[in-house]
Amino acid sequence: MGFSVKEMTYRDKYLIYLTDQEYAGPWFSFKLKGKNIGTIPVVLKNVEPTPIYQLVNSRKGTKIDRITLDFDIREYLKKLIRQKDIAPIEFKDEKHKIRMYIDVFLRRGQAPYMNTFFTLKNNSDFDLIDLSMFFIFDFDINGLQGFDNDLAKYDEDKDIIYQYDNSNVYAGLSTISRSTHYEASETREFDLGKKRLNLSNTIDEHPGEILSALQIEFKTLQPNHWFQTALTISGGFSKKELFDNIDEGKRDAIKYLGQVNRSVKSKQRNLQEAGFIKINLQESKDCN
Numbered sequence: 001m002g003f004s005v006k007e008m009t010y011r012d013k014y015l016i017y018l019t020d021q022e023y024a025g026p027w028f029s030f031k032l033k034g035k036n037i038g039t040i041p042v043v044l045k046n047v048e049p050t051p052i053y054q055l056v057n058s059r060k061g062t063k064i065d066r067i068t069l070d071f072d073i074r075e076y077l078k079k080l081i082r083q084k085d086i087a088p089i090e091f092k093d094e095k096h097k098i099r100m101y102i103d104v105f106l107r108r109g110q111a112p113y114m115n116t117f118f119t120l121k122n123n124s125d126f127d128l129i130d131l132s133m134f135f136i137f138d139f140d141i142n143g144l145q146g147f148d149n150d151l152a153k154y155d156e157d158k159d160i161i162y163q164y165d166n167s168n169v170y171a172g173l174s175t176i177s178r179s180t181h182y183e184a185s186e187t188r189e190f191d192l193g194k195k196r197l198n199l200s201n202t203i204d205e206h207p208g209e210i211l212s213a214l215q216i217e218f219k220t221l222q223p224n225h226w227f228q229t230a231l232t233i234s235g236g237f238s239k240k241e242l243f244d245n246i247d248e249g250k251r252d253a254i255k256y257l258g259q260v261n262r263s264v265k266s267k268q269r270n271l272q273e274a275g276f277i278k279i280n281l282q283e284s285k286d287c288n
């Protein structure tokens with residue numbers, strides 16, 4: 001359960017196609033700190049099995065899709081205990097959930113980009129130290145016909161990371177928050193985990209099956225505090241066209257911040273849908 005982009009095209013040219021779910025969406029890392037548990041490093045991929053990620057509600061619309069998820073700290077720690085990664089913990093009555101709101105603005109036929117807003121609220125009694133949000137996308141330029149000969153680059157001035165191939169099809173991403181780290185590497189060599197919590201600020205210069213990623217480092221998210229950003233993904237038939245599309249998308253995203261904030265604070269957005277309660281209690285073996 002989580003959020004991933006299953007497929008994306010630009011004027012009928014594939015930008016994302018048959019990509020593993022975990023390489024097409026946001027990851028998080030932080031150090032979970034509390035009186036009872038000490039400090040525990042956490043790395044969350046964009047898809048995690050229930051009951052670690054729990055669906056609160058979901059709304060599909062003609063222009064906006066809205067998803068509300070909870071990350072259950074207690075269930076995550078139980079998993080670490082079962083795996084013997086940490087010592088057993090006597091749980092107290094702490095608040096133990098972190099809420100994530102995802103707002104996907106669908107502008108089919110109206111704009112050459114996709115904007116997705118991510119809002120993270122710490123509803124727990126724990127501090128989230130050294131919080132980072134990662135946007136990881138294994139672009140498949142031209143789908144099965146050309147996914148394995150991509151090149152990647154990062155433009156520091158524009159804060160855009162992008163991929164392209166010799167057909168001059170481009171795909172890229174950027175956020176309205178300035179990234180702190182970036183990386184493009186062979187997908188099979190990408191390794192982000194508890195031993196490495198920052199992207200490398202390097203670009204693999206060889207053609208191949210490339211993954212592109214941006215990282216935003218936010219320091220500490222205390223209880224009842226928020227973190228929010230918006231992601232713009234687009235394509236183009238030249239570097240200039242791609243950059244123009246992403247710039248336009250980021251300007252558009254800023255315009256809708258107020259609307260997104262009103263939504264995430266609304267009573268309806270935060271109501272638990274009854275249909276998801278039993279589903280959330282089930283432990284998934286995978287997220288396919």
